[in-house]
Amino acid sequence: MTEIEKKLVIDHLYLVKNLVLYHSGYQKGTVGLEYEDLYQTGCIALCRAATSYHAGRGASFETYATRVIRNKLRDHRRHFSYIQSRLCYLDAPVSHTxxxxxxxxxxxxxxxxxxxxxxxxxxxxxxxxxxxxxxxxxxxxxxxxxxxxxxxxxxxxxxxxxxxxxxxxxxxxxxxxxxxxxxxxxxxx
Structure with missing residues (x-):
C-alpha cells in the first residue's frame, strides 16, 4: 500500500466499526460472526477499498469504502451462516421435536x-x-x-x-x- 492508501485506511477505520456494530449481523457467541471476526473482515475490505479507489470516478472515498465494506461483511455473514446451517452439534436435537x-x-x-x-x-x-x-x-x-x-x-x-x-x-x-x-x-x- 502507498502512504496515501494507508492514510485513507487509518482515517476511515470508524466506518468499519460502525458497519460491524449496526449493519453486519453481529452475533455474540456465534463462530465467525463475533465482533472481532467481523471487524477484521471489515478492515481487510477497507484496505481493498483504499487500493482500488479511483477519485476520478465521481464517488467520495467514504461512499466507495462503505459499499465495499458492507458487501464484504454481507458475503462473510452469508458464508458463516451457510457453514452454521451445515453443522450438526452433538447436543442438538435428533429431530425437530x-x-x-x-x-x-x-x-x-x-x-x-x-x-x-x-x-x-x-x-x-x-x-x-x-x-x-x-x-x-x-x-x-x-x-x-x-x-x-x-x-x-x-x-x-x-x-x-x-x-x-x-x-x-x-x-x-x-x-x-x-x-x-x-x-x-x-x-x-
Missing part, C-alpha cells in the same frame, strides 16, 4: 460431555455399527453423516430414498443404541 432427545443421548452411559471428543464418539458409533445390519445400521450411518454436517435430504440423496426414511432410520438406530450394553462397554473402555 424435543421428544427424541439429542445425539449425545444416543450413547448410553454418556456422562461428562467434555470427556469425549467428536472424533471419539464417531469412532464409537463406527464400532457399534459393525454389530448391526439392515435399517439399524443405516440409521447409525445416517447419524454419523448428520454429525459430519449432512442434512436429511442430502443423506436421502446418497441412499436414493425419501428424506422421511432417514428420520425413521435414525429413530430406530437411536432406540437400539439406547439399550445396547456393548455400546456402554465401548464407552467405558
Amino acid at each position: 424435543d421428544e427424541d432427545g439429542t445425539y449425545l443421548e444416543l450413547l448410553p452411559g454418556f456422562g461428562e460431555p467434555a470427556s469425549y471428543s467428536e472424533t471419539d464418539l464417531l469412532d464409537i458409533l463406527g464400532r457399534a455399527k459393525d454389530s448391526y445390519t439392515g435399517i439399524t445400521r443405516k440409521g447409525i450411518e445416517a447419524i454419523e453423516l448428520k454429525c459430519r454436517g449432512y442434512s436429511n435430504t442430502e443423506i436421502a440423496n446418497i441412499y436414493k430414498v425419501k428424506s422421511n426414511h432417514i428420520a425413521a432410520w435414525i429413530s430406530r438406530a437411536r432406540n437400539r443404541l439406547k439399550t445396547d450394553e456393548r455400546l456402554a462397554d465401548l464407552l467405558c473402555s
Whole structure:
C-alpha cells in the first residue's frame, strides 16, 4: 500500500466499526460472526477499498469504502451462516421435536460431555455399527453423516430414498443404541 492508501485506511477505520456494530449481523457467541471476526473482515475490505479507489470516478472515498465494506461483511455473514446451517452439534436435537432427545443421548452411559471428543464418539458409533445390519445400521450411518454436517435430504440423496426414511432410520438406530450394553462397554473402555 502507498502512504496515501494507508492514510485513507487509518482515517476511515470508524466506518468499519460502525458497519460491524449496526449493519453486519453481529452475533455474540456465534463462530465467525463475533465482533472481532467481523471487524477484521471489515478492515481487510477497507484496505481493498483504499487500493482500488479511483477519485476520478465521481464517488467520495467514504461512499466507495462503505459499499465495499458492507458487501464484504454481507458475503462473510452469508458464508458463516451457510457453514452454521451445515453443522450438526452433538447436543442438538435428533429431530425437530424435543421428544427424541439429542445425539449425545444416543450413547448410553454418556456422562461428562467434555470427556469425549467428536472424533471419539464417531469412532464409537463406527464400532457399534459393525454389530448391526439392515435399517439399524443405516440409521447409525445416517447419524454419523448428520454429525459430519449432512442434512436429511442430502443423506436421502446418497441412499436414493425419501428424506422421511432417514428420520425413521435414525429413530430406530437411536432406540437400539439406547439399550445396547456393548455400546456402554465401548464407552467405558
